[in-house]
Amino acid sequence: MDTLTAEQIAERIWLSIAERRLRPGMRLKETELAEVFGTSRARVRQVLGMLEREGLVTIEVNKGAFVAEPSVEDARDIFHIRRAVEGRVLERLVDRLDKKKIETIRRHVEKERIANADNDQRQIIKLSGGFHQMLAEMAEAEFLSVLMRDLISRSSLITAAFRDSAKYNCGPDEHEEILNHLRDGDPEKAQEAMRHHLEHVEKELRLAAGRDTPRSLKDLLS
Amino acid sequence: MDTLTAEQIAERIWLSIAERRLRPGMRLKETELAEVFGTSRARVRQVLGMLEREGLVTIEVNKGAFVAEPSVEDARDIFHIRRAVEGRVLERLVDRLDKKKIETIRRHVEKERIANADNDQRQIIKLSGGFHQMLAEMAEAEFLSVLMRDLISRSSLITAAFRDSAKYNCGPDEHEEILNHLRDGDPEKAQEAMRHHLEHVEKELRLAAGRDTPRSLKDLLS
């Protein structure tokens, strides 16, 4: 892979943020990124624009790009909206799922299980988001896919920022439970399982008092 | 106004689409746009990227940018999701509105009324979207504002594509009704009025059979 596309670079940065290698507030210099990915500054700027739109970085004019620093309120809002959107997705899914799609999802969950067994963090993160993205795409509403992509990005950042352990331990069991209810054609239970899943993820965040992401040195030293 | 910012250019193009001067499918050549707005191609490309993310234009690699052509399904989906999102906004608003904010909204609706009386299409479109954007921002959830902006853009395109008359006759009366219920602290009635408002707008679209936007000459001549 010689020349990376903007999307590929964006994914790499997203993964670095989700893996907590890039922490909220960190500076993202254009020339550095360009060197790292062996590309031009122009492309890096394009990528940073995409990431800003997805809420992963903030860009200050004439200052530069930084990994975004979501607030506790942001975290709550995102999960709140996400519960609503995932609900709509499942609503739409019941009419649209056939054996073939169920099988596709099943294979995906299987991959998640393997990645978990291997403790392959990068794959775990990618596949975990991919599960929800796949459901949104099967709902066959263009905008829901776009929206879900956005929500997954922001959720990844929030998880990285507020989670206690470095481990991304949202195992595939809950995904499989949702899948099983979908297979059984039981939308209510699928909805319930999804709600439970999202609440579980949110509960594991430290949203109470201590925040992980000092906004500035001032906050850090006060 | 000598040099326009990317946002200003994007707004101008959005307005042209909403006013039906730019129709779905129309080609948007970079050099032409650059000349029209007295700017560089680089900036135009930046703007086109923004508009693509908002769903207003589609970009085909090595082909160029075109005004997006929403399908009937897209239209239904957008309004479906929009109803849900506007509902969440109103939910959050009840706890957050004070006299000052109510007054701000009231003044906005007043402006809408004036624009309507003057039959100033451009102002009508801007203010009509601005009403919903204002509510979303008062809900104080960053992501809801971003989301609403997106939904408003796409709704404008859909309205332009599927509406019978050229007139943008979503008058300020329904906005005022929502405002009144909010002022009275009656969330249920506000929700009801919003639902009615959005359904009214959607009902006025020709989403049944005939579509306004031929995807290609083949469709047009078959």
Add this chain to the structure above:
DNA sequence: GCATACAATATTGTCGACAATAATGACAGC
């Protein structure tokens, strides 16, 4: 010694030139 002004450096913002690709038109062969 401290603060302020100024210079040097680093970083981002903007643009125009060139390369790559697609669309169009001309021409030759049949």
Add this chain to the structure above:
DNA sequence: GCTGTCATTATTGTCGACAATATTGTATGC
């Protein structure tokens, strides 16, 4: 006269150079 091929033109994609701005370092006056 029609079709396929090639050349021409038009348009988009990419990049590096330069300008504008912010940051850091240095010196100077008090």
